[in-house]
Amino acid sequence: MRKRTSLFNEKGLWTEVEKPDLNNFRQETAAQYTRRVLRQGGRAKKSLGQNFLIDDRIIERIVEEGIPEGNFPLIEIGPGPGGLTRVLFRRVKHLWAVELDGEKVALLQKEFAGQPITILHADALKIRLSDLWGREKGWLVGNLPYYITNPLLMHFVEQKDSLLGMTVMVQKEVAERMRAKPGGKDYGILSIALQISAEVEKLFDVPPSAFWPQPKVTSAVMKLKIRPYPGFTADRQLFFQVVRAAFAKRRKNLLNSLSLGLGKPKEDILKALKTAGINPELRAENVGILEYQQIVEALNFPG
Secondary structure (H helix, E strand, O other), rough: OOOOOEOOOOOOOEEEOOOOOOOOHHHHHHHHHHHHHOOOOOOOOOHHHOOOEOOHHHHHHHHHHHHOOOOEEEEOOOOOOOOHHHHHHHHOEEEEEEOOHHHHHHHHHOOOOOOOOEEOOOOOOOOOOOHHOOOOOOEEOOOOOOOHHHHHHHHHHHOOOEEEEEEEEHHHHHHHHHHHHOOOOOOOOHHHHOOOOEEEEEEEEHHHEEEEEEOOOOOEEEEEEEEEOOOOOOOOOHHHHHHHHHHOOOOOEEHHHHHHHHOOOOHHHHHHHHHOOOOOEEEHHOOOHHHHHHHHHHHOOOO
């Protein structure tokens, strides 16, 4: 077995290594691949939150543990130079790769010319999955930029009818919020928004050393299987109107936060909470999904 040599030193500079046999991608490590591609004209851009995955073991685990077998379309968000892309496209019928950085788009187009990959130079927040694969259901995978992780997760979970699931790498503290349950400080709007649409599972942590350049935080790989939340039947727009109002003033109790957030008299809120069987002194983080649904029903919104 070939001995692996580190390609990046602590200052992010290239170091010399043996030239790999490029006829077989498994003989070229992710670090070697990244080095070769970026030498053609590319760099990591801090403004875009770019940290490239260069650990083969992590890539293998993402693919093996995070993506189910099946003949479905796959979309990768933020492929960068393509370290994960080069493995992904070999196991699906078609891969869409969405990259905002034009420099990386040019590198990807050159590297994957003639392969079953559609490379989109686009803002992922403007992507509609149904425009890509119609009525099919696909899978999303990506090393999400930390600075827009929440908007990306919300954007795509709202397109759940076009997805079987998602496998995403996020900052570890975001991962804890994604799977948090009522009663803890991590539980919030993101937890609720994801869990009413998907089964959220943490697969494993990823150390900073798995990336170049190295981030200052630990990451985690999360797997979301799209499925309806048992018993959830609320109108989503009204439901999130209530949830956002509750969490807007986290330090206040439900009676006060809902009255302020919804612009309703405390008497009306108190009556609704009693009807729903919810203690008005509770704070937002202590209320479960179905309990919020009961509040929505008790408030008896018009229409």
